[in-house]
Amino acid sequence: MDGIxxxxxxxxxxxxxxxxxxGVLWGILGGALPxxxxxxxxxxxxxxxxxxxxLAAIVMLTGIYIGAEYGGSIxxxxxxxxxxxxxxxxxxxGYAMHQQGRGGEAxxxxxxxxxxxxxxxxxxxxxxxxxxxALALYFTxxxxxxxxxxxxxxxxxxxxxxxxxxxxxxxxxxxISTIGTDPLSGVTRFTFGGAExxxxxxxxxxxxxxxxxxxxxxxxxxxxxxxxxxxxVARVKLPGxxxxxxxxxALGIGTGVGIIEGPIPGxxxxxxxxxxxNEAKRWSKTPEQFGHGAEEGVVAPEAANNxxxxxxxxxxxxxxxxxxxxxxxxxxxxxxxxxxPGPMLLSTRPDLVYGLFGGLFLSNMFMLIFGLLLLGPxxxxxxxxxxxxTASIFMIVLSGVYSINQSLFDFWVVLxxxxxxxxxxxxxxxxxxxxxxxxxxxxxxxxxxxxxLLTNGEHRVFFENPLSLGLxxxxxxxxxxxxxSEIRRLRHGRRATQE
Amino acid sequence: MxxxxxxxxxxxxxxxxxTAGATPALAEYPVETVRLITHSSPGGGMDVFLRExxxxxxxxxxxxxxxxxxTGSGGAAAMAEVVNGAKDGSVFYGATPTHIITSLLxxxxxxxxxxDPVVNFFNDPQTVYVLADSPYNTLNDVxxxxxxxxxxxxxxxxxxxxxxxxxxxxxxxxxxxxxxVLTHDGGGDAVLSVLNGTAQVGVSEIAELxxxxxxxxxxxxxxxxxxxxxxxxxxxxxxxxxxxxVVSKFRGLVGAKDLxxxxxxxxxxGVAKLMEDPEFRKWYEAEGLExxxxxxxxxxxxxxxxxxxxxxxxxxxDIK
Numbered sequence: 001m002d003g004i005x006x007x008x009x010x011x012x013x014x015x016x017x018x019x020x021x022x023g024v025l026w027g028i029l030g031g032a033l034p035x036x037x038x039x040x041x042x043x044x045x046x047x048x049x050x051x052x053x054x055l056a057a058i059v060m061l062t063g064i065y066i067g068a069e070y071g072g073s074i075x076x077x078x079x080x081x082x083x084x085x086x087x088x089x090x091x092x093x094g095y096a097m098h099q100q101g102r103g104g105e106a107x108x109x110x111x112x113x114x115x116x117x118x119x120x121x122x123x124x125x126x127x128x129x130x131x132x133x134a135l136a137l138y139f140t141x142x143x144x145x146x147x148x149x150x151x152x153x154x155x156x157x158x159x160x161x162x163x164x165x166x167x168x169x170x171x172x173x174x175x176i177s178t179i180g181t182d183p184l185s186g187v188t189r190f191t192f193g194g195a196e197x198x199x200x201x202x203x204x205x206x207x208x209x210x211x212x213x214x215x216x217x218x219x220x221x222x223x224x225x226x227x228x229x230x231x232x233v234a235r236v237k238l239p240g241x242x243x244x245x246x247x248x249x250a251l252g253i254g255t256g257v258g259i260i261e262g263p264i265p266g267x268x269x270x271x272x273x274x275x276x277x278n279e280a281k282r283w284s285k286t287p288e289q290f291g292h293g294a295e296e297g298v299v300a301p302e303a304a305n306n307x308x309x310x311x312x313x314x315x316x317x318x319x320x321x322x323x324x325x326x327x328x329x330x331x332x333x334x335x336x337x338x339x340x341p342g343p344m345l346l347s348t349r350p351d352l353v354y355g356l357f358g359g360l361f362l363s364n365m366f367m368l369i370f371g372l373l374l375l376g377p378x379x380x381x382x383x384x385x386x387x388x389x390t391a392s393i394f395m396i397v398l399s400g401v402y403s404i405n406q407s408l409f410d411f412w413v414v415l416x417x418x419x420x421x422x423x424x425x426x427x428x429x430x431x432x433x434x435x436x437x438x439x440x441x442x443x444x445x446x447x448x449x450x451x452x453l454l455t456n457g458e459h460r461v462f463f464e465n466p467l468s469l470g471l472x473x474x475x476x477x478x479x480x481x482x483x484x485s486e487i488r489r490l491r492h493g494r495r496a497t498q499e
Numbered sequence: 500m501x502x503x504x505x506x507x508x509x510x511x512x513x514x515x516x517x518t519a520g521a522t523p524a525l526a527e528y529p530v531e532t533v534r535l536i537t538h539s540s541p542g543g544g545m546d547v548f549l550r551e552x553x554x555x556x557x558x559x560x561x562x563x564x565x566x567x568x569x570t571g572s573g574g575a576a577a578m579a580e581v582v583n584g585a586k587d588g589s590v591f592y593g594a595t596p597t598h599i600i601t602s603l604l605x606x607x608x609x610x611x612x613x614x615d616p617v618v619n620f621f622n623d624p625q626t627v628y629v630l631a632d633s634p635y636n637t638l639n640d641v642x643x644x645x646x647x648x649x650x651x652x653x654x655x656x657x658x659x660x661x662x663x664x665x666x667x668x669x670x671x672x673x674x675x676x677x678x679x680v681l682t683h684d685g686g687g688d689a690v691l692s693v694l695n696g697t698a699q700v701g702v703s704e705i706a707e708l709x710x711x712x713x714x715x716x717x718x719x720x721x722x723x724x725x726x727x728x729x730x731x732x733x734x735x736x737x738x739x740x741x742x743x744x745v746v747s748k749f750r751g752l753v754g755a756k757d758l759x760x761x762x763x764x765x766x767x768x769g770v771a772k773l774m775e776d777p778e779f780r781k782w783y784e785a786e787g788l789e790x791x792x793x794x795x796x797x798x799x800x801x802x803x804x805x806x807x808x809x810x811x812x813x814x815x816x817d818i819k
Contacts, residue, residue: 043540046540047568136691136695137691137694137695138695139695140692140695140696140697141697181659181660182659183659183682183684184659184682185659185682185816185817185818186658186659186660186664186682186816186818187817187818198604198605265687265688265691315691319687319690319691319694319710319711320687320709320710320711321687321688321690321691322687323687329540332540332543332546335547336546336547340709340710340713341710342709342710342711342713342714343710343711343713343714343716344710344713344714345710406576446684450681453679453681454653454679454681454697456650
C-alpha cells in the first residue's frame with residue numbers, strides 16, 4: 001500500500017524525526033507554562049519552519065500541539081494551575097492525588113493515558129477520516145446549542161453535593177460569558193466603553209484565577225507549617241498493565257469522547273475533557289471518590305484532550321477549515337508552504353498526508369519519552385520549600401498572563417477571579433460549574449440565537465433536528481439522574497441523623 | 500473559541516526574505532533596509548502577501564525587505580509600531596480594512612488617522628457562492644427566491660463587524676429583499692454553514708474557498724468587483740447582473756505622515772513596475788487577487804470613501 005510506504009519513508013527521514021522530537025519537547029514545556037497556550041507555542045515556532053521541508057514543518061507543528069496538550073496537565077496536577085484550557089478538568093482529581101502524596105502516580109497516569117489515547121485517535125484519523133469529517137457537517141446551530149447544553153448539564157453531577165451552590169456558580173459563569181461583543185449583531189455589552197473587554201473575558205484567565213491564584217492565597221493563609229502537601233514521592237510511577245486494565249472504562253470513555261469532539265469545530269479539548277470526566281464519574285463503580293483523588297478522574301480527561309489532538313486535524317485537512325486557534329496556526333503553516341488543504345489534499349499530496357500520519361505516531365512516542373524524562377525534575381521542583389514555591393509560582397502565573405496580550409488589564413481579571421475563587425473555597429462553593437458556565441456560555445447563546453434566527457423564532461427546531469433532540473435528551477437524563485441521587489443522599493443523610 | 504485570530508506575540512519573528520538584488524533600477528532609495536509590519540501572524544493572508552512583495556520588489560527598488568509580525572489587538576500594536584518608527588521610509592504597515600475597523604471600534608491609542616496611505620496593490624474580491632448542486636445559477640435567482648419567500652433565504656457571512664455582512668445588508672436594501680444574514684465567529688465557520696446546508700448562500704474571499712472550489716464542491720455566482728476576476732472561471736460581476744454593489748477589500752501599504760516625497764515617488768514607480776512583473780502577476784492571479792494599483796493621491800481618496808461607508812454601516816447597525 002502506498003500510504004504505508006509514505007508513512008515509513010517519513011518516519012525514517014532524519015529531518016522529520018528531528019522535527020517531531022523538537023516540536024514535542026517545546027510543546028510540553030510551552031504547555032506546562034501557564035498562559036502559553038498550544039496555539040501560541042505553535043505560532044512562536046512557526047517562523048522557524050519556513051526553511052524546512054513542508055512535511056517536517058507540519059510534523060513539527062502538530063508535534064508542538066500534541067506536546068502542549070499533554071504538558072498542560074503537569075502544572076494542573078502539581079500546582080493546581082491548568083497550563084492549558086483543556087487541562088482544567090484534570091486539576092480536580094490530579095491535584096487531590098498530589099495532596100495525598102500520589103503526584104508522581106497521577107503524572108504517570110496522565111502520560112500513559114494521553115499516549116494511548118493519542119495513538120487510538122491516530123488510528124481513527126487514518127481509518128475514519130471520511131465519516132469523522134462528515135460529523136463536522138452534521139453540526140448545525142441547533143446541534144451546537146444542544147451539545148453545549150449537555151456540557152452544562154454536567155454541572156448537576158459536578159456540584160460536589162450541593163446542587164444549589166453549583167447552580168449559583170454556573171449562572172455566575174454564564175453571566176461572565178455575556179461580557180464583550182454580541183456574537184450575532186456585534187453590539188458591545190458590559191465593556192464600559194473600554195477596548196479591553198471587547199473580546200470578552202478569556203477562559204484561561206478565569207481558570208488561572210479560580211484555580212491557581214485561589215490555591216496560592218489559601219496556601220499563604222495556612223502559614224509556614226510543613227505538614228502534608230509536599231511530602232509526595234519524588235519519583236514518577238508509571239501504571240502497570242493491571243492498573244490500566246482496571247481503568248479501561250475511564251480510558252475508553254475519555255478516548256471516545258475526545259475522538260468525537262475533536263472534529264467538531266469549536267467544541268475542542270476543553271469540552272471533551274469535562275464531558276469525559278463526568279461520564280467516567282457516572283460509569284465508575286466508586287463515583288464518591290471523584291474529587292478526592294480518583295485515578296479515573298485523571299485518566300478520562302487526559303485521554304480526552306490527547307485524543308482530540310488527532311481527530312481535530314480532520315476538518316483542517318479535509319475542509320481547510322480550522323476548528324480552533326491551534327488548527328488555525330497549522331493551516332497558516334500549510335499555506336506558507338503552498339499547500340492548500342481541502343477535499344483534494346489526499347489525492348494531490350498523499351505523500352504529505354500519510355507522512356503526517358507517520359509523524360503523528362513519532363510525536364506520540366516522543367511524548368512518552370520526554371514525558372518520562374521531564375516528570376522527575378518537575379516533581380523535584382514542586383518539593384522545594386513552600387515559601388519559595390509559592391512566590392515563584394505566583395511570578396510564573398502572572399508573567400504567563402502578561403505574555404498572552406501584554407495587557408495589565410488581564411492581571412486584574414486573574415487577580416479578581418482569584419479572590420472569587422478563594423471566597424468560593426472558604427464558603428465551599430464548587431469551582432467546576434463556574435468554569436463550565438464561562439466556557440459554554442458563548443456557544444450556547446450564539447447558537448441558540450442563530451437557530452431562532454433561522455426559524456423565525458420557532459423553538460420547535462431544537463426538537464426536530466435529530467442530533468439536537470438526542471443531545472438534549474442526554475442532557476435531561478444527566479440532570480434527572482443527578483437530582484435523583486441528590487434526593488437519595490439527602491434522605492439517607494436525614495435517616496442517618498435520625499438514627 | 501471567540502477568536503480564530505492568533506494572539507501570539509511574534510515581535511522578534513522577523514525574517515529577511517531576500518537580499519538586495521543586483522544594480523538598482525530606480526533612483527537610490529534613502530534607506531537600505533525596509534521593515535514591512537503586519538498584524539497578521541506568519542501564514543496569514545497579509546503575511547504571505549508581504550513576503551511575496553519582498554521577493555519581487557526587492558530587486559526593482561534595490562532595497563532589503565524584512566517582514567515583521569506584530570500581532571495583537573486587531574492591528575493596534577502594529578499601527579503603533581509604524582507611527583513610533585523612523586520617518587525616513589524605513590517602516591510601513593501592510594494595511595487591510597481591518598485596521599480601519601479596529602480604529603473605529605476599539606479606539607486604540609494610534610489609529611488609521613495617524614497614518615497615511617502610500618500605495619494600494621490589490622482588491623481581495625468578495626464573492627457570492629453556493630453549493631455546486633444549488634438551484635441558484637445567478638444572483639437574480641437568489642433575489643427571486645428571497646422575494647418569493649421573505650426571510651427564507653439564509654446567507655452565511657463571517658463576523659458581525661465584517662465587510663461580508665456589510666455588503667449583504669446593503670444587498671437587501673438595493674434589491675428590496677429580506678433575507679436572514681447569519682453571522683459567525685470566523686470565515687471558516689461560515690463556509691461550513693453553507694457546506695452543511697444551514698445557509699443557502701455564502702459570502703467569502705476566494706482564498707478561503709480555494710479548497711472547495713478546486714474540489715468543485717461550491718460554485719461562485721458573482722463577485723462584488725469592478726471587473727471580472729481571473730482564475731475562477733468566467734464569473735460575472737454583481738454589477739453585470741444588475742445589482743450595483745462593489746466592495747473594496749483593499750490591500751495596500753500605509754506609513755507615517757509626512758514621509759519624504761522621494762520615498763513616495765520610489766514606491767509609486769516601483770509598485771507600478773511590480774504589478775506588470777510576469778512572475779508576480781502569476782502569483783497574484785492564482786491567489787484570486789485583483790490588480791487595484793493606486794498612487795498615494797488615489798489611495799487617500801479611496802480610504803476616505805471607505806471610512807465614510809463603514810461609519811454609516813456601524814451607525815445603522817449600532818456596532819460600536
